[in-house]
Structures are given as C-alpha cells and as structure tokens.
Amino acid sequence: MPMTKWLLVCAVIVTIGFRYISQTNAIQKLGDDIRQHEQRLDALRKRHVVLTDQVAGLKAPRVIDAKCRMWNLGLGVPRQSQIVRVPDPMHLPKAVPAQVASRTQDVRDN
C-alpha cells in the first residue's frame, strides 16, 4: 500500500511536470508565431505604403496627361460648344408642364 501511494504521488508529480513543460512549449511556440505574424504584418504594411506611393505617382494628372498624349487617345474635356445641356425636368419653369400637358392632350386627340 505505501508503495502504491508513493507511485501515485510520483505519477502525479511527473504528470504535472510534463503538463508544465508542454504548456510552456506551447506558449513559447505561440509567442514565436505571434512574433512572426507581427513581422509579416509590418512587412506588408511597409509594402502597402510603397505601393500606395507608386499608385499616387501613376494617378498624377501630369502622368495621365502625358500618357494620353503619348498614346494619342484624344481624351480631354469637351469645349463649351461641344456640350449639349439637357434641362432637368425637376427644375423646369412652371409653364413647361402645361406645354407637356397640351402635347399629351394632342396625342390623345390623334
């Protein structure tokens, strides 16, 4: 009986020991993983900033203008005389609905 008791005590101690070591290793591994992810995130953030800088350079009006001219795309804002302005029906004068109404009436009569 005393032998069994001692064996049990030893087993408990060994189990606790193993558990402690495995937990410590797991924490260590988690720490390593977190650190690696932090480094990766940091690298990605840096890369993002560099790429944003490149995009900003490519989006510059000067660059777009030069490329339009280089590829002869003929893109540009139209002249005033080339713009047809269609009045917004919401902002038409009050007389207009009457005209529209009379036209509608004409169509019905026909």
Added chain:
Amino acid sequence: MIASSHTLRAFGVAGVLLAGFVLLAAKLCVIQTVQHHELAAKAEYFRERTVKRDARRGNIRDATGNILAQSIPVRTVCADPIAMRKIHASQLPIIAQQLANLLNLDYQWVLARLDGSRHYVVIKRKVDEDTIAQIKALKIPGLSFEPDSLRSFPNGQFASHLIGFVGFDGKGVTGVEWKRDRYLQGQGGWREIVKDNKGREIFIFRNLDVLPRDGYDVILTIDSVIQHIVESALDRAMEKHNPKAAIAIVMRPSTGEILALANRPTFDPNQYGKASAEQLRNRAIGLVAEPGSTFKYVSIAAALNEGTIRLDDTVHCENGNFWYAGRVLHDAHPHGLLTVREVIKVSSNIGAAKVALKMGEVALYRYVRDFGFGQRSGVDLPGEEYGLAHPLNAWTKLSITRIPMGHEIAVTPLQMINALCCIANGGVLMTPRVVSQVVDADGKAVAAFPAKAQRRVLTGRGAKAITDALVGVTEEGGTGKKAAIEGYGVAGKTGTAHKIEGGVYVNKYYSTFVGFFPAERPEVCIQVSLDEPRGAYYGGDTAGPIFRTIGEQIARYLDIVPTESAPKPKEGVSVAMLDRMPR
C-alpha cells in the same frame, strides 16, 4: 601512530574543503549583497530591452483624396568595420564592391569606410526595402539596418511651394509640412521585451506594448486637376514669354479656398537640397511689388461704395496729361471725357486719380486697409509678407493720385486676388486657406478649418457696381479682351507695373491679370502674374490669354454652367461623339 597520521590527513582535507566552502560562501555573500545592484542591472541590461516604435508621419492629400506627400519606410545601412575585419579582412574589397554596386556609391569611398577603426559607420541613409533585401541576401556579417522613413512626394514638383518639404530630422521646414507639423507628426510608442541568450524576444515576458499613434492626414483645399491645369499653363507661359518668374492662384471667392497655387521657377521637394533660393521662393505670398493698374478696382470700388461717384458719371481725363501738385500724370493713350465704367475699361490713370481725389485720402486709406493691404491675409502658409501700405500721415500730396493706379503701394499676389474675391463675394472679405481639415486613419475629422469671413468691406450694391465695371474690361475695347472666356461673363482687371530697381522705375514690367467668372454668380477667381516678361509686356496681352486658358479648362472641369449663349453644336451630334472630335 598510523591512526594518528590518517586522522591528521583527514583533518587536513576537511580543513581545506571547509576553507574552500567558506571562501565560496563569502564570495556568494559578496555577490548577493555587495555586488547585487550592479550585477542585477547588468543582467537586466542584457535581458530586457525597451524597443522604440516610431509613428508614421501623416499624409497630405488634395481635396479629392489624392496623396501629395507621404512617408515610406526605408533603412540606414550601417557597418561595424572592426567586427568585419576580424571575421574576413581579406574579403573587405569584395564586400565594398558589392555594397558600392547595390547602393550606387563609389567603391573607394565604401572601402575607406569599411577599413576604419570605429565600431559604427553609416554607409548610406534612406535605402529602400528592396535594396535592403538584396544586401541581406549577401549575408555580410557586421552590417546592420536601422529603420528610418523617407518623405515622398509622388508628384514631384507639383504644388511644391504649397506642400513644402521636411528636413533631415523628419520635421516640416516650409509650406503645409511646417504649418501643420503638429498634426502630421504622430506619437511614438514603445515595447518592453525580454530576450533570450541568442537575442530573441521571449514573447511571454513582453511586459508593456504601447502602440504608436500615426500622424493625422491633412486634407488640402487644392484640387489636383486644377493645380495641373494651372501648372501646365504656367509652363507654357514660361516658354512663350520667358519671364523671370510666373505666379498663378485660383480661389473660390465664397469660401476663400485656394484651389491651386503655382510658382515658376519651382523645385522638386524630393530633392530640395538641389533647389536654389529663387526656386524655393513662394512668390504668391512672398513677392511684394507695386500692383500697377490692377489696383484701380480698389479705389473705384471704394468710391462707388461710398456713393461719391456712379458708374455713368463722367470724368475728364485731360487728354493724357494731368498736372497735379507740380507733377504731371500720364495715360497710356489720351482720353477726354470718360464715364467711370470706361475709366476701368481703358484703365485710365488720370480717371482713377480724379475719382480718388473726389473721394478723399481718408476714405481711400480706410478701404486700402479694409481690403487687406499692408497686412497679412491670414493664409495658413508660412512666410507670408505684409506688403506695403503707408500710413496716412506718411502720404505725400501726390499719393492720392498715385495709389489709385497702383503706385506707392506694394502688395503680394495673394492680397490682390483676395481683394478681388471680396468683390466677387458680394463685398465680404474671406481669409484665404489651403487646409480644409485634418483626419485620422479612419477618415474621421480631428480638426476642421471652415470658411472664415474677416469683415464686410463693400455693400452688396457696391460690389455689384464694381463688378459691372470690371466686366467691361474683357469686352471689346477693354484692356483685357484677350482674357474673355466663351460663354461666361468675366470681370477682371489688367495691370502692367514698372519695376523699381535702386529706387527708380526701370523698363522692366510686372504684368498681371486678375479676374473672376461667371460675373453674375462668381465661382472661381484667378490671378496670373508674370515678372519681367520678354517681348510683349502688357498684362492684357501676356497674363490675359493665360487667364483665359486656365479659366476655360476649369469651367469645363468644374462644369460651371455658362451664363452667355455658346455656339450650338450641329444637330444629331451626341456628346459622346463630340468628346472624340479633334480640338
């Protein structure tokens, strides 16, 4: 006898062992008590570290969110020459050659740096991450890479006088970079870590982790497209007129927002060290010069507002020669009777002088000050000049006839355009501004800089009257007809001022056109100034056409509805087709 000998030896050994243990215990006591603090600090120094975490400087963006300035991560390449020599002295020339190639440096210079007798030398600063990765791949011992940041201006010299640049220490030196440095600079963080014997962090012992707070983004009132229109027009003007300098400003009169501001000569803020003082000078707020005839609108507006004159009142312009206080005042072309409207239209010096004489010195001076001359406009840019508006007690008898035509007074281009914006804004003087708001990383506003009215200078009726007169300048027979924009009524004023050198007027000119459109409901105000244009020098002939080019493009970009009938396109031609038509 034998037993006695063994006993002695046993005692001897025991004594030696005991003495050893006593010494050991004594040493332990010394370590644990006397040397405790010193050794504990040393152990802590090697195990624990406080790692600084730098904040990223905020971006500068235009009104539509385009990035105009941002900080990108770079590294400083450093070396420990003593350590390198210990490891492989014979390979130093090869290492120097490799570093020189990758870092674009002189081989001899790199070799000399690596052959030194110090533990720390800087090989190159501001090296990009791609190059660092290539150097790391070489696995050269004794090299280290310190984190740093580089302020990048992806559009080069675009709006450089306005944005400014940052110095070696990462702090703003000029422009918005300096003015809003408080917002752009972030708050650094730190991390307290514990390292193992190989120098790796033991994550579970990370005590404190304070995240850095990156700098806020500053949003400008500048619109990149308008800025590009203005800069392109100035580049063409520099080629055509070859002036010493050129300045253009575009403002929104109702809010005081500066939509574009450009100077020539200019500089690339990415390489500000190579720029000369002339290139760095922001003339839009720093050039103080006599405005010439553009100033006439100030004196006539004052007289109209005071009710001293009306637009259709007539003034006799003495056929080009007006004697006053013993000196003669000339007009560029002789005129007889002119209405006040015509005085502005043909830019008569004598007419403007006579209007001012009728109004009186006190009122004229009051309006000069009220329009903001002789004082800073309050624009949020560093280096703004006051200009020169002499106090009334320093006026001579001639001043009342000279100031109305833009002599005896000196102004900055920004003061001139802001005064015209006041007229365009119905008589209310606004504070010009280039920053609209400051936002955090999520786009939430941290600080806002709304439109700020300084004071009412003119009544609405007074502003309307001077606007009517200024429209005539760009009509047939006016000095600024080359500034007229198809489809819009343009109110503006030309100016051709003699320059002063050594206290006397010389045959060098400062040509200006400043105007706004549509005159009926002003949307934008534009000033173009050329300093010493070659060949043609009249403001209407040089700055006027540049104003028109800028105005036409801005009108189309901002989709400003025309106020006058424009030629109609052919029937059956769609807008999409028109877009592809050659211009």
